[in-house]
Amino acid sequence: GAVVSQHPSRVICKSGTSVKIECRSLDFQATTMFWYRQFPKKSLMLMATSNEGSKATYEQGVEKDKFLINHASLTLSTLTVTSAHPEDSSFYICSARDGLESHEQFFGPGTRLTVL
């Protein structure tokens, strides 16, 4: 199956700093990527939908100025958590779809963010 990678897998940062997380589709072109956030023992909550070459669509309640998403190419989307605070600590997971008609999403391994 298709492979999606995320980098870094784990990051610890100080409060007030910004952190960038990369999501790459390794063997296919992803027209659409999704960013999810997962709290401990909770389900995945969709944060935003990222389409290559256009602005991301954010879910209600997600601050687009805080969670900057860039999908500059068909194989790379980035999520930047700006001015991170301890409440931003979470497990962030991206997924990618390989075509408009594709039913399947391929998930990255996730990034554990800890803000001190």
Added chain:
Amino acid sequence: AQSVAQPEDQVNVAEGNPLTVKCTYSVSGNPYLFWYVQYPNRGLQFLLKYITGDNLVKGSYGFEAEFNKSQTSFHLKKPSALVSDSALYFCAVRVNTGRRALTFGSGTRLQVQP
């Protein structure tokens, strides 16, 4: 709006016994249904999906699920559980039009005892 319910936070089953993880959904339109499994500190792995056709869907690692339109359910099953099946299982749904993002259930932790 679309939603998914997984009524059980945890399911315990003995190794070798059959297992069922329940999922019900609510959508406006025809549903596309998915099951994913998550191991600790890992992303989600695809197990199986229902798009159309046969209501009984067979997936990875011996898992299967049955789409029941009248009961709006898509329960995950396996005839004989393995200890290695212990993980967190998520049911997800989306409709075939409009927004294509998945809506996930709350997850069910499956614990298979040796």
